[in-house]
Amino acid sequence: MSLPKRIIKETERLLADPAPGISATSHEDNLRYFDVIIAGPDQSPFEGGVFRLELFLPEEYPMSPPKVRFLTKIYHPNIDKLGRICLDILKDKWSPALQIRTVLLSIQALLSCPNPDDPLANDVAQHWKDNQDEAIETAKEWTKQHASA
């Protein structure tokens, strides 16, 4: 089945005009599959880290949201051990008007502002609530440990 024009255009635009701190390239054998790299945002516990993600556009895209997962381990209350991300626009708040770029920007923003009140990794979230400084310290360590380029 042929690739929708939208996906081609998105791919082209991501290459031609990448968002700062984000890169996404599709696999040559599967144009719906993207290798994604997000730089940890400045002033965040993830600063300096380089996080790899995978992104897959399902058949229904853009009516259905893309599937995105962190490949790099990350200490974040909204991202679990398997790299799954708790982000509303990837679930019920998806809208076909959103794009790969906007999704990745949202994820980048999520790194800047962890939200322990809507956790996916319960233990991390608890840690964040109980002792935020300590949790941030842990996150920095993990970044150093797992996400150093």
Add this chain to the structure above:
Amino acid sequence: MAAARCVPEHLTAIADSSRKTGDPAHTQGLTLNAGSSSRGSNKRKILDSFFPRYLGEITIIGYALGGLAKVIAGETVLFERTRPSVRNQTGRKKKGSSSGSIMTGWGGKALKENNVVRFTKQDGFEIGRLQVDTARWVSKLMDYGLAEFQGTIILAPTIWKTGAEIVLIMRCYLTATAFASLGPNQRLLSKTNSPSFVNEALETEDELDLKHRKYAVNTMFRELALIPVATNTTVGPRDQKIEIFTSTPEESSIALNDENEANEEAEVSDKELDVLYEKAQRYGRDFAPMDPPESMTYTLKPYQREALAWMYHKECALSNGNQHQTLHPLWEEYEFKKEDGHETKSDEPAKYYFNPYSSELSLKFPTSDQACRGGILADEMGLGKTIEILSLVHANRMDKSSLDTPEAAFSRLTTCNSMQRRMSPTTLIVCPMSLLSQWRDEAINSSDGSLKIEVYYGASRDWSDEKLQQRDAPDILITSYGTVLSEYSSLKGGQDSKSLSSLDDIKSQNAWRRGSALFNGNYVRVVLDEAHQIKSRMTKTAKACYALDSVRRWAVTGTPIQNKLEDLFSLVHFLQAEPWSNFSFWRTFITIPFESKNNDKALKVVTSVLEPLVLRRTKNTKDENGNSILILPDRIIEIEYLPFSEPENDIYQALFKHGKTKFNHYCRAGTVLKNYASIFQLLVRLRQVCDHPLLVVGKAKPTDSSEGTLASKDGPILLEELMAKFSGDSDQTEPTFGASVMQNLMSTSETSECPVCFEDMADGVLMPCMHAVCRSCVLDYLQLRDNKGEKGECPICRQGPITEADLIEYSTMNVTEQKIPGTDAECTNVVGGNVLGFERTKSEDVDGKHGDRLVQVRRNNFKSSAKLDALMRHLNHVRGVDPSTKSVVFSQFTGMLDLVEMILERDDFKFLRLDGTHSQMNREHTLTAFKTPDHPATVMLISLRAGGVGLNLTAASRVYMLDPWWNYAIEAQAIDRVHRMGQTKPVLVKRFIIQNSVEEKILSIQNRKNALASGLGMNKLEAQGARMEELQEIFS
């Protein structure tokens, strides 16, 4: 100006022979009455020697009495009445004092009237009596003191016995009394009486007297075989057999009663109207065009300068020599015959004038230019009557400084009747409420500031009585008919109706005027705008206007005759253009001949009435060089036939079948006319469906089961269901559009991309939040959410909930240079209401640099209608071609205007609206806004009935008539609000008509004479028949 207006109605004219020739007489006749005879012995002497004046002689037959006296041929005899009746030479009795004897004497059969005329020897010895048919008129003349007689025996019988025939020559002499003008009570019969009587056929004693006098004098003229040396050529030589005047009073009285039974007055056909106006159109050229004074800031067009000259001369008629000396149409000119053996003095009048219709006699030349200072300005709508009147105000102003020396001013400027009151320097303009501001604005704009202009309306009426007489009185005071009426009613409230209607009474006792600034003023000029408002002389408004006091009176109307000749009478009466302002005159000479199908004659007379009184030019009137006086841009009226959409048609057909069933039922029962109102309501509903089915939603609630269930071919369907199907189930709230988004759409020259599929938006739709997406994308998305049990929302901003029905289709197009001169190419490709018609021009051509970018939006599943679609198609197209074009949309249903408002909002049109619910302030505001070039509103919505009169909408050049009215004239009038003077662009008018609907039938009815609406009175069999025919046609 016009200082000599008030020549008292006295004898000065006779004594001063230079004046007699130099001054066009404005009084009816030579006025000589008892009171005036004491004025100056010099005059008295001349008249004494002049009267009785020889008129002529006839041969008559008398019969001898008793044989006691022998006479011989050649002997002079005298005539006398056997028993002078109650009313003899001693003078006319006061009203009421002798009514008993008169009524029994003439009207009743009980008492035979006394006509006996004796002739006697010089010493008074009775010889015999005149034959009855001669005596009948001679006796009257003697009783009224109009004539004196002398006889000479020609042939005496050889055998003298009672009853023997005597042949005599009778010489007739007119007395001075005959030349006395009829008193106001006689001349103005209708003024004092008719309007206040329910039955106009009732004759007062004055009317009876007048009739007898007419009969007697006319008969004398006929018997003497007097032939006029001159008559007014317009009327032509008088038909000597005019029954009404020469038959005996008893007969004519019966004839009059007959006429009164046929009370319905014939309508004036259009063709006849043309004839009427033709004369008035020619008039007015006789004066050199006149420029307004410098205080007037406007420049007048040539024909307006002619109008100014004409009006100025009408107002100053007296001071301005023999400009227009035509013999009054009712008068005939006679020469005095020379009596044998009598010398005629050179300074004696050689001619006299006789009015056979009133039996008045005069020594002065009666011109048709009446005392009335003013006239009817009847230029067709759009020629600038307002400006013409204003130029007159500028040109002919009263010097306010004269108010300082009241006495001097009075003698020059007050009328005889209102000597007690002070002249006001104000021009009073009475107009319909909706025109108040237009008048005020025009008046202010026309003036360099030297005119003081005030509006007398509503709450701002707390004025002192004397305000208008003071130096700071406004030059122009504008008020409404309603204000005039209400002040009049409150002033006259306590008085009985008889004195209320009597202008003479009112004038003689001006005391009642105290308490109203409006009526206390004796204006320098009164102008009635849209004067056909007082066409019915019995209405209180008309009476109130008659009571406004002024020397100069102007009636301004584009339609002085709306239906009947009597419409004109009221205007003439207002103008006090005597004798036409006398209802008896009018009736005898115009109404009755007209009713008796003697139209030519009646029309001729009316034209001669109109000629000096009326100035009328139409848009087609040519100047002396044959050019149109007014070059208005073209006006193209096109009927656009639209088909119903399917759901609309379902509704219409259901309603129609329902109506037809009902109508047929009434037909069979013979109760159509009884149920007229209900049928009319059905018709209204059908017409509303043609506009938009929503207009009847909620009004079609079933009152009983049979009415609610409508049969259709698919079985019974509830009307409500159809409506529901049509209107959808979403709520009616219409979000407002973000103008910025529209602007973005307008400004981007690239075709935009759908944010979902990233394709060019071939069939983009807009969310209520103004986000644009492909139709298919958003539909997929909505479907998806629906599957998940979620409400729809905008994919971009998540605003919701959204259903498919909320989506608005839009398409963009580059309009290249498509300006089509004069015509509108659009109509060729969109006729039939095909919505796709305009998409043809949708731009694939992204670099169409020549044209403006046009965004076309349309609500997806908007509860539009064929007509709304057509309207929007036109409006959008016009906006694309020239965004500054302004349009006017007329509908008779305000509900329809509501819907138009919605659809205009949807498409981001700025609009204004004017309907009956608006206050005067609002209307003013709205009209001014629409005129302002920078104002964003390009569309004006007007309810047909609120916008019919007077409005100036020349800012617009497009007119859309959403629905036809029964009478096309109403529509035409509405159109002329746009296509009138001041219009600089060609005017394109679209009349939307739904195919195969009641509207098409209305169109065909429009083309016929009897419109349903005009027959609503339901008092005439013919009208009923016509209406039945029309109804049957509609429901066929």
